[in-house]
Amino acid sequence: MGAVTPTNSHSRFAPDRIAILGGGPGGYEAAMVAADAGAEVTIVEEKGMGGSAVLTDVVPSKTLIATADAMRRVNLATDFGVRFGQGNGDENHAWADFSKVNERLLKLAQSQSRDIHATLESYGVRVVIGRGKVMPPHSIEVTSGAHQGEVIEADAVIVATGAHPRELPSAKPDGERIFNWTQAYNLTEVPEHMIVVGSGVTGAEFASAYRRLGAEVTLVSSREQVLPGEDSDASQVLEHSFERVGVHVASLTRAESVQRTETGVEVTLTNGEVLKGSHCLMAVGGIPNTTGIGLEDCGVEISESGHVQVDTVSRTTANNIYAAGDCTGVMPLASVAAMQGRVAVAHMKGESVKPLKLHQVASNVFTSPEIATVGVTQDQVDSGKYQADVVKLNLATNARAKMMNIREGFVKIFSRKGSGTVIGAVVVAPRASELIFPLALAVTHKLHVDDVATTFTVYPSLTGSISEAARRLHLHVTDPED
Numbered sequence: 351m352g353a354v355t356p357t358n359s360h361s362r363f364a365p366d367r368i369a370i371l372g373g374g375p376g377g378y379e380a381a382m383v384a385a386d387a388g389a390e391v392t393i394v395e396e397k398g399m400g401g402s403a404v405l406t407d408v409v410p411s412k413t414l415i416a417t418a419d420a421m422r423r424v425n426l427a428t429d430f431g432v433r434f435g436q437g438n439g440d441e442n443h444a445w446a447d448f449s450k451v452n453e454r455l456l457k458l459a460q461s462q463s464r465d466i467h468a469t470l471e472s473y474g475v476r477v478v479i480g481r482g483k484v485m486p487p488h489s490i491e492v493t494s495g496a497h498q499g500e501v502i503e504a505d506a507v508i509v510a511t512g513a514h515p516r517e518l519p520s521a522k523p524d525g526e527r528i529f530n531w532t533q534a535y536n537l538t539e540v541p542e543h544m545i546v547v548g549s550g551v552t553g554a555e556f557a558s559a560y561r562r563l564g565a566e567v568t569l570v571s572s573r574e575q576v577l578p579g580e581d582s583d584a585s586q587v588l589e590h591s592f593e594r595v596g597v598h599v600a601s602l603t604r605a606e607s608v609q610r611t612e613t614g615v616e617v618t619l620t621n622g623e624v625l626k627g628s629h630c631l632m633a634v635g636g637i638p639n640t641t642g643i644g645l646e647d648c649g650v651e652i653s654e655s656g657h658v659q660v661d662t663v664s665r666t667t668a669n670n671i672y673a674a675g676d677c678t679g680v681m682p683l684a685s686v687a688a689m690q691g692r693v694a695v696a697h698m699k700g701e702s703v704k705p706l707k708l709h710q711v712a713s714n715v716f717t718s719p720e721i722a723t724v725g726v727t728q729d730q731v732d733s734g735k736y737q738a739d740v741v742k743l744n745l746a747t748n749a750r751a752k753m754m755n756i757r758e759g760f761v762k763i764f765s766r767k768g769s770g771t772v773i774g775a776v777v778v779a780p781r782a783s784e785l786i787f788p789l790a791l792a793v794t795h796k797l798h799v800d801d802v803a804t805t806f807t808v809y810p811s812l813t814g815s816i817s818e819a820a821r822r823l824h825l826h827v828t829d830p831e832d
Contacts (some may be wrong), residue, residue: 365389365504365505365506365670365698365699366389366390366505367389367390367391367392367503367504367505367506368380368381368384368389368390368391368392368504368505368506368507368508368695368698369391369392369393369394369488369489369490369502369503369504369506369507369508370391370392370393370394370507370508370510371394371482371483371484371490371507371508371509371510371511371643372393372394372395372401372508372509372510372511372512372639372675372677373393373394373395373397373398373399373400373401373466373477373510374395374400374401374402374403374404374510374512374675374676374684374687375400375401375403375510375675375684375685375687375688375691376508376510376512376673376674376675376687376688376690376691377393377395377401377508377510377674377675377691378393378399378400378401378466378470378691379687379688379689379691379692380508380510380674380691380692380694380695381393381470381473381475381691382469382470382473382475383691383692383695383696384695385470385473385474385475386473387695387699390476391473391474391475391476392475392476392477392478392490392502392504393470393475393476393477393478394478394480394481394482394490394492394502395477395478395479395480396479396480396481396482396494396495398460398463398467398479399463399464399466399467399470399477400459400462400463400466401510401512402512402513402514402532403512403684403687404459404462404463404466405459405460405463406459406531406532406535407531407532408684409455409458409459409462410455410456410458410459410535411531411534411552411555411556411559411716412716413454413455413458413459414451414452414455414534414535414559414563415555415558415559415716417446417451417454417455417559417563418446418558418559418560418561418562418563418718419562419718419780421444421446421562421563421564422562422718424443424444425443425444426755429755430755445540445564446540446563446564448537448538448539448540448563449538449539451563452535452536452537452538455535456535478492478495478497478500478502479495479496480492480493480494480495480496480497480498481493481494481495482502482643483642483643483644484507484509484643484644484645484647484648484650484671485501485644485647485648486644486647486648486649487648487668487669487670488504488505488506488507488648488668488669488670488671489501489502489503489504489507490502490504490507491644505670506670506671506672506698507670507671507672508664508671508672508673508674508691508694508695509640509643509645509650509658509666509671509672509673509674509677510673510674510675510677510687510691511638511639511640511643511675511677512638512639512675512676512677513636513637513638513639513676513677513682514532514636514637514639515530515531515532515632515634515635515636515637516632516634516635516636516637517530517632518605518607518608518632518634520606520607520608521547521605521607521608521617521630521632523632524610527610527614527615527628527629527630528608528610528615528629528630528632529629529630529631529632530631530632530633531552531556531631531632531633534556534631537629540560540563540564540565541560541565541627541628541629542565542566542614542627542628542629543565543566543567543568543614543626543627543628543629544556544557544560544565544566544567544568544627544628544629544630544631545567545568545570545615545617545625545627545629545630545631546560546567546568546569546570546630546631546633547570547604547605547608547617547630547631547632547633547634548570548571548632548633548634548635549569549570549571549572549573549576549577549578549599550577550578550579550633550635551577551579551715552633553569553571553631553633554569554576554577554588554715554717555715555716555717556631556633557569557592557597557717558588558591558592558597558716558717558718559718561592561595561596561597562595562718566596566598566627567596567597567598568597568598568599568600568625568627569592569597569598569599569600570600570603570604570605570617570619570625571599571600571601571602571603572602572603572604573601573602574601574602575589576588576589576592576599577715577721580715580721580723581721581723581727581728581762581776582728582729583728583742583760583762583776583778584721584723584776584778585721587719587721587758587759587760587778588715588717588719588721588778590758591717591718591719591758600619600623600625602621603619603620603621603623604619604620605617605618605619605620605632606618606619606620608630608632611626613628614626614627614628614629615627615628615629615630617630636676636682637656638655638656638657638658638676638677638678638679639677640652640656640657640658640677641656645658645666648668648671649667649668649669649671650666650667650668650671650673651666651667653679655679657677657678657679658673658677658678658679659678660672660673660674660678660680660690661705662705662706662707663693663694663697663703663705663706664678664690664691664693664694664697664706665694665697670698672694672697672698673690673694674687674688674690674691674694675687675690675691678690680706680708681708681711681713683711683713685711685712685713686706686708686711689706690706693705693706709725709726709774709793710724710725710790710793710794711724712724712786712787712789712790714782714783714786716783718780719756719758719759719778719779719780719782720777720778720779720780720781720782720783721776721777721778721782722776722777722778722782722783722785722786723774723775723776723777723786724774724775724786724789724790724793725764725772725773725774725775725789725790725793726738726764726773726774727774728740728762728764728776730774731764736764736766736773736774737766737767737768738764738765738766738767738773738774739764739765739767739770739823740762740763740764740765741762741763741819741820741822741823742760742761742762742819743760743761743762743815743818743819743822744759744760745758745759745760745761745778745779745812745815746758747815748810748812748814748815749809749810749814750810750811750812750814751779751812751815753810754780756779756780756812758778759777759778759779759780759782760776760777760778760779760815761775761776761777761779761785761815761816761818761819762775762776762777762819763775763789763799763802763816763819763820763823765799765823769798770798770799770800770823770824771796771797771798771799772789772792772793772796772797772798772799772801772802772820773793774793775789775790775792775793777789777816779812781812785812785813785816788802788805788813788816789802789816799820799823799824800820800824802816802817802820803817803820803821803823803824805817
């Protein structure tokens with residue numbers, strides 16, 4: 351986290367006017383909270399409400415992934431006894447009409463953006479479409495669009511400008527054969543062979559989705575493990591899934607350059623290998639949108655990576671200027687951006703504020719299977735930072751999993767050694783993003799494993815494995831809390 355020691359007192363106040371630069375989750379959530387509390391709120395956004403999270407990142411990519419998951423379930427339907435055709439062996443697999451897939455996801459993104467815009471206006475928020483920059487001490491000048499030149503005076507400013515895809519000089523996206531993650535929806539057909547560069551969350555998600563949609567996929571990974579920042583057991587399950595469905599992984603190497611050819615692309619790797627494919631997706635991280643928007647002139651400290659430095663209540667080093675979202679580098683999740691925005695408004699209003707606690711953040715990787723995590727990690731336990739009892743329960747023994755033909759995945763729970771408090775969890779399963787919530791509740795509210803173990807679950811259900819893992823942890827607890 352970009353922790354910062356404020357250089358001034360940051361005396362708390364109840365602002366009547368709040369100006370927000372950026373309409374992503376950090377911006378629009380803050381705007382709604384502030385307007386609901388009676389403040390006069392203006393939000394400046396260039397591309398449309400929701401920012402890149404709604405228009406070019408989270409919403410469209412997860413919609414694409416939902417389509418891929420639908421195809422996965424349809425194509426596995428024969429294992430359940432479902433038959434296609436006339437019973438004469440004509441059992442064709444489903445196929446993706448990519449022009450319709452991308453048309454749908456882009457329409458959905460625009461619809462979501464319009465809904466957010468309408469909701470903001472219903473709260474009384476003034477929405478200004480255009481670029482903006484922060485002016486000392488804490489106002490925003492509109493620098494493009496119909497309101498160019500207008501200065502929005504405010505008592506406090508929230509900067510929520512997000513980030514944009516990182517590009518390599520030797521692998522410039524062109525939106526036709528070489529893509530960044532905002533351009534991937536230009537395709538009208540399933541790519542014959544997509545080479546995905548980058549094995550972090552974005553790269554792994556796109557690799558999983560494109561393979562499920564019928565493309566040949568090669569994933570270029572600079573590390574030995576796909577998803578190097580995730581639980582190693584979870585990454586191993588994903589790697590086995592990739593191997594089973596035919597995703598090729600080029601490990602321990604990087605893309606040195608990407609060039610177009612007459613029929614596709616050539617990706618030259620640092621190990622000397624040259625990969626040939628029809629398309630290439632660059633998923634090599636993001637760069638914060640903090641350049642040229644006046645932050646330094648206002649006394650806002652920027653890190654070497656370009657991120658706004660904030661503390662746990664979203665304050666920057668400048669009086670009455672706060673920041674939220676990917677521009678802060680705290681954690682690149684829409685949920686974290688939204689929480690930072692809400693915390694910023696609560697702090698500036700002088701309310702009781704719970705500082706952002708990253709160990710309580712539930713996150714998910716939307717691969718197939720999904721990987722959801724919260725709290726303490728296996729690495730932290732292995733390193734001795736936390737003393738914990740750990741139970742990992744494979745879903746293969748779960749009755750509902752058998753009915754659903756789920757052959758891989760697990761539930762892992764960490765409880766504090768001696769006390770039995772739930773301090774972390776990992777779920778690898780279809781819809782793990784939904785299954786992690788009860789464990790996130792347990793971590794946030796410091797529940798005992800027995801609280802989880804003795805809560806009724808539906809039978810049969812995947813949640814049964816959560817309570818079963820908690821019951822097994824009970825055996826390890828030597829001094830349970832009341």
